Amino acid sequence: MPRPRLHKDDAARQRACRQKLKETSVLVDRKALTHLESRLETLRLTIYEAASAGDSFALRCRAASVDTMLDRLIVAFHNKASPGNAP
Numbered sequence: 001m002p003r004p005r006l007h008k009d010d011a012a013r014q015r016a017c018r019q020k021l022k023e024t025s026v027l028v029d030r031k032a033l034t035h036l037e038s039r040l041e042t043l044r045l046t047i048y049e050a051a052s053a054g055d056s057f058a059l060r061c062r063a064a065s066v067d068t069m070l071d072r073l074i075v076a077f078h079n080k081a082s083p084g085n086a087p
Contacts, residue, residue, distance in 0.1 A: 041066065044062075047061055
């Protein structure tokens with residue numbers, strides 16, 4: 001016995017596919033995204049340069065990936081802003 005169909009016809013399947021794509025994807029401006037990625041990479045490299053020069057904040061925040069670097073920056077600034085964490 002064949003398995004039951006999820007969609008009554010090809011058009012219904014296509015609509016479901018497009019709806020899922022709409023719910024899980026976002027439309028972005030390629031030029032703006034490329035510019036943002038470039039700026040983030042420049043920030044990562046600048047943090048590496050500052051760390052190499054001995055900057056203690058940069059040493060805490062440097063990372064191989066931009067995601068990890070951003071996580072470390074968030075934690076570092078959060079710790080500076082939290083009450084009771086005087087420099």
